[in-house]
Amino acid sequence: MQSEILPQPLKPGDLLQVIAPSGVLRELEAFEQGLEIWRSRGYKVKIIPKIDDKWGYLAGTDENRRNQLAAAWTDPDCRGILCARGGFGSTRILENWHWHSGDSILPKWLIGFSDVTALLWSLYNIGISSVHGPVLTTLADQPDWSIERLFNWVEGRPLAALKGCGWGGGIATGILLPGNLTVATHLLSTPIQPNFDGVILAIEDVTEAPYRIDRMLTQWRLSGALSKVRGIALGGFTRCEAPPNVPSFSIEEVLRDRLGDLGIPVVSNLPFGHDGPNAVLPVGVEVTLDANQGILDVITQYLD
Known part of the structure; x- marks a missing residue:
């Protein structure tokens, strides 16, 4: 079991680049508010050209979105990459993708969640830590403590337990x-699927009916992936109720049924995910999951 390489801490004055690797950017006011939060902290934020490009439900063609990511990742002046929003599309740009992780390219921050999961896990596979946290269109809706948690981590300060x-x-x-x-379920049995040995899996979702959550977790069980996981941290499963007047388990019942018999620690209702606090979770760092006390605590911290 080995932690990932942590990019060097950010500091005000650093250059960050904004990309749209997934869905069409629609929430322009929220996007501007997210940009202002980063800029108010002293960061230089560069937006890629045609950030509002459209190709169906995607923020531009696969080639254009792939080129955005490549340009930001290989820019020696860029210290971090901010994802504009989620939606769908990041998996498409990972076909035939290489991170160019040679010595000439220093690891840099990549921040996002939801559809950006594919990018986070792809980086994990080459040994580089990234950040599961708010995208620009959701950042301004976060409570102050959640925003501070984001800056605490990327600027090299310790994280409080959740x-x-x-x-x-x-x-x-x-x-x-x-x-x-x-x-994550759609990454199973693909080259992007990580090795789950020794992993504390932290998952969340939104707008998925209980039977769909059941179907996905059953796939995890049948695939054998959960047999390698050491513990499971559950965030928000919001707007996951069954339609009215349709016989159904509740989302809580599904999670208990599919995960409660695995014989590993499980902690639910942690404050990360959609439609609420989305506490930053570093990817690829060592943590402790205490299912007796209900605590997720980051062990890996920056050293002074």
Whole structure:
């Protein structure tokens, strides 16, 4: 079990680039508010040309979005990459993709969640830590503590533990791998699927009916992927209710049924995901998951 390489801490004055690797940018006011938060902290933020490009439901063609990512990743002056929004599309640009992770390219921050899960996990596979956290169109809706948590981590300060609901089952230590359940499920049995040995899996989702969550978690069980996981941290599963007057389990019942018999620590109701606080989770760092106390705590911290 080995932690990922952490990019060097950011500092005011650093250059960050904004890309749109997934869906069409529609929330322009929220986008501007997110930009202002970064700029108000003293960062130079460069937006790629035609950030509002459209190709169907995608923010431009695969080639154009792939070129955006490549340009930002290989720019020696760029210290971090901010994703504009989620949606769908990041997996498409990972076909025949290489991160150019040679010595000439220093690891840099990549920040996002939801559909950006595919990029985060792809970076994890080459040993580079990234950040599961708010995209620009959701950043301004975050509570102050969540925004401060983001800047604490990328600027090299320690993170506070997160508190949820422990299901019992003891304590596990492992490497944190956060992501969106739907996106992660569609990465199973692809070259982007990471090795789950020794992993604390952190998952969340939105607008998926209980039977769909059941179907995805059943796929994880049948694939054998969950047999390698040391613990599971559950964030928000928002707007995941069944339609009215349709017989259904609740989302809580589905999660308990599909995950409660694995014999590993599980903590639910942690404050990350859609439609609420989206506490930053570093990808590929060592954490402790305490299912007795309901706590997720980051062990890997920056050294002074």
